[in-house]
Amino acid sequence: GAVVSQHPSRVICKSGTSVKIECRSLDFQATTMFWYRQFPKQSLMLMATSNEGSKATYEQGVEKDKFLINHASLTLSTLTVTSAHPEDSSFYICSASPSGTSGANEQFFGPGTRLTVL
């Protein structure tokens, strides 16, 4: 089956620093990847849709200058949380759908990255 990896799985950083999270599709190509954030006991919140070779599409209320997304290849998307603050502490999850398939196919999720900002 399709596998999506994320790195790191867990990160603790100081307030004001930047953190980069990588999302890779290991055995398929993904034109589109999605970044979600999930706070404790809440549902997934889509942050942005990452498109290979073009700018990401951000959801309303998500600051594009704070959450930098780069989708440089068909198997890699990165999310950089710039100048992180304690309120950015959350569970960040990426997902991807295989390229060339209809929009009806399921998304495959990475294992998530637990970010804690001190």
Add this chain to the structure above:
Amino acid sequence: GQNIDQPTEMTATEGAIVQINCTYQTSGFNGLFWYQQHAGEAPTFLSYNVLDGLEEKGRFSSFLSRSKGYSYLLLKELQMKDSASYLCAVKDSNYQLIWGAGTKLIIKP
């Protein structure tokens, strides 16, 4: 606006059957998904319905009625490991996934 409703929490007994309902109001419909999410982990895919009817996959079944904007996930022969949150999600006319808040299922011995 777009909305997906599912119960916040349900409790069931090991070995029993439980049905988790999901109702949706979205701009367009391109399929409904059920995902399972254990605490601290990412969601894993359970089922996909795009046509009306029942899809069975082992102990799990999912039903869809597009005219009613309604789906349910049926879990049979419950096991303790089934304790998790179950997320209902609908793809709208733009093929964007709209997520429900999830139903936390607690299994008791």
